[in-house]
Amino acid sequence: MSVPAGADPNDSGSCPAGAVFAVGGTWDPTGQTTQPVTDRYVAQGYASKPVTYPASFWPLGDQTYDQSVAAGAQTLRTEVNAFHAQCPGSEIVVTGYSQGARIAGDVLGDIARDGSIPQSQVEGVLYADPRNSAGGIETVVPNVVPGATMSGARGGFGDIAVQEVCIEGDGICNMPKPRDAPEVFVDSVFGYFTKHNTYTPMMSEPAPPAPPALPQTPSVPLQPADVATAIVTRVVENITPYLSAALATVLTK
Structure with a gap:
């Protein structure tokens, strides 16, 4: 679909082919990180609808993760509903990155359950979703930080077409x-x-295939001592190159 000749897709007096609602990650309250996604859809005649929310994570911000997510979800849902009421025949794209993907995914799930908008008119693209059922951090890590509830995997998106984009090894969306x-x-x-902040180039292109499935529970469960040993060993392996580089820098001064 395309915008009528001479019409401004962001003009409230005309209805565009669709609208893209973009939610940025933590510390990005205006969705700047998702601009490449927005640009792709705007080029197809969609209206740009960046979602503004706190994008905070206490104690490094003034609101807790839960408060920030709740505020973002409320704003996103309100704006999606308002657009659909004004342009009931237009498509709706909901996208988000990191904390924004958590918000976008939750709202997409709500739309799928309540049937307020035809699912055939809605699609989603989630980048580094912490509730990704294939290993999102919120499906693995217990509640540790006050005000940051690890909510587990979602119940699905019904018939809404949702693409999960996750870089293999990014602990926010791909953690065993x-x-x-x-x-x-x-x-x-x-x-x-090393990987979580590298999604921007990928947002300029259609969503790539999902990463390989994460390792499943071993046939012979590991004992706690074996798990601890493996973790310590791998931590040392990961930090050794950085320590070596730092030491080399010090010695050459």
């Missing part, structure tokens, strides 16, 4: 349980620092 694959678990933790 420690006792299932301790070495991979450690790699995914370090992957947060």
Whole structure:
């Protein structure tokens, strides 16, 4: 579908082919990180609808993760409902990155359950979703930080077409349980620092295939001592290159 000739897709007086609602990650309250996704859809005649929310994570921000997610979800749902009421025949795309993917995915799930919008008119693209059923951090890690509830996997998206984009080894969306694959678990933790902020180039292109499935529970369960040993060993392996580089820098000064 395309926008009528001469119409502004962001003009409230006309209905575009669709609208893309983009939710940024933590520390990105206006969705700048998801701009490449928005640009792809705007080029197809969709209206840009960036979602503003706290994007906070206490104690590094003034609101807890739970408060930030709740505020973002409420804003996103309100704006989606308002657009659909104004343009009931237009398509709706909901996308988000990291904390924004948590929000976008939750709202997509709500829409699938309540039937307020025809599912055939809605699609989603989630980048680094912490509730990814294939290993999102919220499906693996227990509640540790006050105000940051690990909510587990969602119940699905009904007939809404949702693409999960996750870089293999990014601990936010691709983390195994420690006792299932301790070495991979450690790699995914370090992957947060080395891979989680590398999605921007991928957002300019259609969603790539999902990463390989995570290791399943071993046929012979690992004992706690074996898990601990494997974790410590892999931590040392991961930090050794950085320590060596730091030492070399010090010695050459």
